Amino acid sequence: MDELTSNLIAIGFMAGLGLILASILVLANKRLFVYEDPRIDDVEELLPAANCGACGSPGCRPFAEGLIDGTFEPSQCTVNAKESIQNIANYLGVDAGEANKRVARVACAGGNHVALIRASYKGLNSCRGAALVSGGGKGCVWGCLGMGDCGAVCDFDAITMDDYGLPIVDEEKCTACGNCVDICPKDLFELHSIEHQLFVACKNLEKGKETETECEVVCTACERCVVDSPEELITTSNNLAVINYEKNSLASPIAVNRCPTGAIVWFDNKGGYRTGKAGKKIIRKEPLPIG
Amino acid sequence: MTLLERFSTRKTFGHGIHPIAHKEATAELAIRRLPFAKQMIVPLAQHLGAPAKAIVSVGQEVVRGEPIAEPGGFVSVPMHSPVTGVVKSVDRLVATSSGPKTPAIIIDTYAASDQKVLFEGAVDIWQLTPKKLVHAIQDSGMVGLGGAAFPSHVKLLPPKGMSIDKVIINGCECEPYLTCDHRIMLEYTDKIILGIQMVMAAVAAKRAIIGVEDNKSDAFEMIQSKLPKDGSISCELVETKYPQGAEKMLINSLLNKEVPSGGIPAEIGVAVYNVGTMAQLGDLLPQSRGLIERVVTVSGYGVNKPGNYLVPIGTPLRFVLEQVGLKDDFSKIIMGGPMMGMTTASLDVAITKGVSGVVVLAPQSFENEKPQAYPCIKCGACLSACPISLNPSMLGQLAMVRDYGTMEGGYHLNDCFECGCCTYVCPSNLPLTQYFRIAKAINRKIKVKEL
Numbered sequence: 001m002d003e004l005t006s007n008l009i010a011i012g013f014m015a016g017l018g019l020i021l022a023s024i025l026v027l028a029n030k031r032l033f034v035y036e037d038p039r040i041d042d043v044e045e046l047l048p049a050a051n052c053g054a055c056g057s058p059g060c061r062p063f064a065e066g067l068i069d070g071t072f073e074p075s076q077c078t079v080n081a082k083e084s085i086q087n088i089a090n091y092l093g094v095d096a097g098e099a100n101k102r103v104a105r106v107a108c109a110g111g112n113h114v115a116l117i118r119a120s121y122k123g124l125n126s127c128r129g130a131a132l133v134s135g136g137g138k139g140c141v142w143g144c145l146g147m148g149d150c151g152a153v154c155d156f157d158a159i160t161m162d163d164y165g166l167p168i169v170d171e172e173k174c175t176a177c178g179n180c181v182d183i184c185p186k187d188l189f190e191l192h193s194i195e196h197q198l199f200v201a202c203k204n205l206e207k208g209k210e211t212e213t214e215c216e217v218v219c220t221a222c223e224r225c226v227v228d229s230p231e232e233l234i235t236t237s238n239n240l241a242v243i244n245y246e247k248n249s250l251a252s253p254i255a256v257n258r259c260p261t262g263a264i265v266w267f268d269n270k271g272g273y274r275t276g277k278a279g280k281k282i283i284r285k286e287p288l289p290i291g
Numbered sequence: 292m293t294l295l296e297r298f299s300t301r302k303t304f305g306h307g308i309h310p311i312a313h314k315e316a317t318a319e320l321a322i323r324r325l326p327f328a329k330q331m332i333v334p335l336a337q338h339l340g341a342p343a344k345a346i347v348s349v350g351q352e353v354v355r356g357e358p359i360a361e362p363g364g365f366v367s368v369p370m371h372s373p374v375t376g377v378v379k380s381v382d383r384l385v386a387t388s389s390g391p392k393t394p395a396i397i398i399d400t401y402a403a404s405d406q407k408v409l410f411e412g413a414v415d416i417w418q419l420t421p422k423k424l425v426h427a428i429q430d431s432g433m434v435g436l437g438g439a440a441f442p443s444h445v446k447l448l449p450p451k452g453m454s455i456d457k458v459i460i461n462g463c464e465c466e467p468y469l470t471c472d473h474r475i476m477l478e479y480t481d482k483i484i485l486g487i488q489m490v491m492a493a494v495a496a497k498r499a500i501i502g503v504e505d506n507k508s509d510a511f512e513m514i515q516s517k518l519p520k521d522g523s524i525s526c527e528l529v530e531t532k533y534p535q536g537a538e539k540m541l542i543n544s545l546l547n548k549e550v551p552s553g554g555i556p557a558e559i560g561v562a563v564y565n566v567g568t569m570a571q572l573g574d575l576l577p578q579s580r581g582l583i584e585r586v587v588t589v590s591g592y593g594v595n596k597p598g599n600y601l602v603p604i605g606t607p608l609r610f611v612l613e614q615v616g617l618k619d620d621f622s623k624i625i626m627g628g629p630m631m632g633m634t635t636a637s638l639d640v641a642i643t644k645g646v647s648g649v650v651v652l653a654p655q656s657f658e659n660e661k662p663q664a665y666p667c668i669k670c671g672a673c674l675s676a677c678p679i680s681l682n683p684s685m686l687g688q689l690a691m692v693r694d695y696g697t698m699e700g701g702y703h704l705n706d707c708f709e710c711g712c713c714t715y716v717c718p719s720n721l722p723l724t725q726y727f728r729i730a731k732a733i734n735r736k737i738k739v740k741e742l
């Protein structure tokens with residue numbers, strides 16, 4: 001057998017094999033075909049691909065599937081830009097929906113200029129680590145430890161620490177994905193509709209004046225805010241003021257001015273919050289000494 | 292286990308470390324009683340399990356030894372008043388060395404009282420049925436006095452399908468600085484033996500083994516001389532090594548058996564008790580008294596008069612340190628031993644049932660300041676230190692990328708009992724144990740959320 005024939009045999013054999021395998025693939029493609037709505041891919045293109053989970057589904061593709069079968073509305077993706085939401089709505093021919101923007105809020109206003117630190121913590125630079133050592137050394141065991149675990153887990157750079165060791169949430173960037181809620185060892189983060197402007201920034205469960213020795217902006221459950229709140233908008237439970245957000249439309253900054261410590265705050269939805277007269281009195285800029 | 296250890300006659304487990312013992316300051320000092328503080332703080336959650344429920348009201352006068360709280364469930368024990376006095380508050384939140392504030396009963400001590408225990412009544416414990424004996428142990432408020440504070444009666448009622456045929460008594464005291472168990476073994480030997488016999492009667496166990504580390508040979512000889520003649524209880528020396536006093540390690544050393552991963556010692560028919568618990572049981576049960584005081588080692592650089600003190604449970608830490616004298620320069624106060632104890636941030640915490648020692652460490656200096664952590668160099672020192680043969684290096688790297696699920700699912704994170712050996716040996720100063728504690732806390736939180 002000369003070289004040419006053996007080459008031809010080899011080429012012929014490979015071509016035949018390719019043909020057989022190709023026909024198996026063609027057959028498999030016909031037989032095992034799963035129909036997938038081509039719109040899913042198109043919609044997924046328009047989503048931010050952050051896979052943050054803020055919408056309630058595990059990631060962007062399941063959300064896209066939910067959009068097609070109508071379980072979700074385009075605006076439920078809070079991360080997405082407004083134009084993209086409208087594009088999805090136009091593409092699918094549905095209403096964009098009116099999802100309430102939600103943001104994370106911190107239930108502690110006790111920065112190191114107003115809250116007492118009993119012992120200085122030296123060790124792993126993380127709130128989670130500090131919380132394991134006798135609560136972290138802060139006088140108020142419910143308060144923010146200020147080492148910024150929340151900022152580190154935020155995928156959207158929405159949380160920064162201010163000069164007093166308190167996290168500031170950028171309401172523009174926050175998508176309410178809930179990462180900070182999970183990481184905070186003191187459970188200080190709550191996800192709220194941006195319309196919930198009245199907020200109790202304290203989690204101290206102790207009662208009475210003594211608590212003020214540990215933090216100047218503590219909620220002492222004095223009930224002054226409760227007295228003139230309309231229709232039981234504010235009540236107290238567990239020595240804390242509690243706002244019934246079902247009656248949110250009745251909320252007004254009156255309660256803020258009633259508060260003798262500045263524990264209740266009013267978010268102005270412009271990136272900041274304001275406290276009452278008592279809260280304004282605190283003008284200290286330096287951290288309190290440890291002791 | 293190295294080849295050398297295999298041929299050695301001393302019983303021991305594989306891996307582990309040898310920290311400096313620092314026991315010489317207090318090992319020779321006899322147990323002394325501390326005076327009563329003016330105000331006692333009795334937290335309702337001093338033990339693992341459900342917190343106790345207060346049964347006294349504000350303004351009520353209580354007598355030393357009187358029950359002031361009832362158990363809040365099966366895994367819970369009652370509390371007894373440590374002093375004769377008047378109840379000031381029943382629900383005030385007080386600081387604890389573990390972090391969160393918990394409700395406590397506050398009692399003002401009557402200064403003029405003779406502080407006699409009036410709540411008692413002699414019982415013939417050998418007439419009691421095993422069931423009643425277990426009840427009597429719960430009524431005495433007894434928890435593991437070695438540090439974990441697990442209610443003692445629960446170990447005597449193993450889950451269905453398990454039975455206890457051996458009782459192991461832990462006299463290792465492997466934590467540096469602590470000498471309270473050493474002194475108890477020397478001074479309360481008879482009561483330990485009595486306590487062991489009662490526990491054996493409660494579960495119908497045939498054998499009991501006391502394990503004592505070989506740096507406490509005087510205690511070993513003392514126990515040997517007082518063992519009952521029938522041979523049901525024996526005492527064995529084990530190697531001085533940390534964490535010899537951990538439940539699972541001592542079982543491994545004495546019986547050469549391993550507790551299954553995620554399991555409890557009852558699965559291999561064993562219950563483990565601390566010598567301090569046995570001494571208190573032997574003291575309290577025959578008189579049906581409650582647990583109102585315990586031996587605490589107060590030691591370390593910052594203490595003027597170190598020693599082993601009999602402290603009423605509920606004594607504020609501030610009072611204890613006033614009595615022993617605290618130096619001005621110290622870096623931290625640890626409740627328990629330096630390896631597994633908890634640094635406290637407040638002096639207003641109380642001495643609870645689980646506090647075996649108070650250690651005041653020297654100020655931070657150039658030599659012992661918090662060292663900088665460097666990346667893992669894969670030297671494997673932590674692997675050859677981990678007493679339960681986990682892979683702390685891998686776990687640490689997973690913790691750094693916050694893959695807590697893989698740590699639990701793939702690398703047996705939940706078997707880690709946080710002894711701190713890996714952190715102790717790490718040449719890169721990685722805070723491994725701290726990482727694991729954080730990982731466990733987050734995994735627990737996620738599980739609660741999923742429920």
